[in-house]
Amino acid sequence: MEIFSNWSGSMTFTPGKICTPESEEQVCELVKKATFEGKKLRVVGAGHSSSPLIRTDDYLLSMKHFRGVEAPDLQHHRAIVPTGMTVKEAGKDLFRYGLAMHNTGDVDVQTLAGAIGTGTHGTGVELPNLSAMLYGVRMVTGTGEIVEFDRSTDEDTMQALQVSMGSCGIFLKMKLQLEPVYQLFRREYCVSFKNCMDHLEDLEKNRNFDFYWYPRTDLCKIRIMNKEKEKMPEIGYGSLELEREGPSHEILPRSRHIKFDEMEYVLPQEKAIDCFLEVRQQVKENFRRDVAWRLLIRTIRKDDALISPMSERESVTISLHHNAGLRFWNYFKAIEPIFLKYEGRPHWGKKHTLKAAQLKEMYTHWNKFQQTRQKFDPEETFLTSYMHELFIA
Ligand SMILES: Cc1cc2nc3c(=O)[nH]c(=O)nc-3n(C[C@H](O)[C@H](O)[C@H](O)COP(=O)(O)OP(=O)(O)OC[C@H]3O[C@@H](n4cnc5c(N)ncnc54)[C@H](O)[C@@H]3O)c2cc1C
Secondary structure, eight states: OOOEEOTTSSOEEOOSEEEOOSSHHHHHHHHHHHHHHTOOEEEESSSOOOSSTTOOSSEEEEOTTOOOOEEEETTTTEEEEETTOBHHHHHHHHHHTTEEOSOOOSOSOSBHHHHHHHTOOOOBTTOOOGGGGEEEEEEEOTTSOEEEEETTTOHHHHHHHTTOTTSSOEEEEEEEEOEEOOEEEEEEEEEEHHHHHHTHHHHTTSSEEEEEEETTTTEEEEEEEESSGGGSOOOTTSEEEEEEEEEHHHHSOOOOOSOEEEEEEEEEHHHHHHHHHHHHHHIIIIITTTTOOEEEEEEEOOBOOTTOTTBTSOEEEEEEEEETTSOOHHHHHHHHHHHHHTTOEEOTTSOOOOOHHHHGGGOTTHHHHHHHHHHHOTTOTTOOHHHHHHHTO
């Protein structure tokens, strides 16, 4: 028996058995065995989600042996990525073939399958979350069969699979829609809160832009990236803290040494600033001294995945960061109602308290997603008690 812990240490459990199959046949056999025994099986990536998506008392399956980019297609800018690969490994491999992802999140240590599965995003008004790259998939269903789909033949199924948290099947390989390799220029500045707010409209014109707000100092760190050096703005009202340039897969992500817990909500773009100002007020009044480390605000383009948090809405995310090891629920639970008041949807892989009854009201295509999930997992092998709470009741 081995205790499993997520990255921050705030979610632990003891799976009955951890399995690391080395072939597609072994994945199929494991799923069939779990289904036959009436047990639950969850597939884990790098374990960076802090919501208990992967928690199971029975089988926990890792795809870590499935690696190595295949079939690079420079004409259509596509390639196949096996699902044991991290964002970093995939980025490096793709670069060798002249291909690149349109964006990454803040770190690259997650698996690409895990990141896609939860709708993980970076920032940029023109850039959708990582799941938008999913062009096709080869997966093992809840009955242990291998099936394949892609956007040219089955758009509806792909929209369901795009953000599906391992609930429809275990992805073996993902065909991704990519871009030719590109360089990025990155600058980070420290600016006053007022200057950040006053210049938001201009700042959002950069390819990638986001900012941290630090409640204790009331300062902001703005982060800007562009493909062309000429497009990098001169920020006369801030002090330059960092400047870098290089291939996108090296410039987009950062290393994280300080561990933290996080709640992140995805707001409709037009409501985000009002929401942020109300959250800020609450943090200043009640949490400034004790808990609030920093908040991160990012923009993301809408997509068409059935249960992507950015589904059919141009979006802005607000996330609360709190140092790992300290109590966070008091703080997160005080702010969550503000996110909900402004029609926020939770990030699937981060802390939130919502259950199916609330979640289904947030997504137009909720029932369509559930029908697809039931079709691929008729015996509910992937539906642990947490996933049941999330999807059913
Ligand atoms: C330090 C840190 C920084 C982060 N930065 C960002 C960020 O910038 N933006 C953002 O949006 N999020 C961010 N996150 C959240 C993180 O990207 C997501 O939680 C992501 O899902 C984690 O990927 P993982 O490989 O650890 O997957 P896990 O957490 O292990 O799994 C996530 C989900 O994917 C499913 N899954 C995994 N592999 C497969 C597979 N082969 N087939 C089908 N389903 C699969 C799992 O079953 C699970 O439901 C961050 C998290 C941390 C800890």
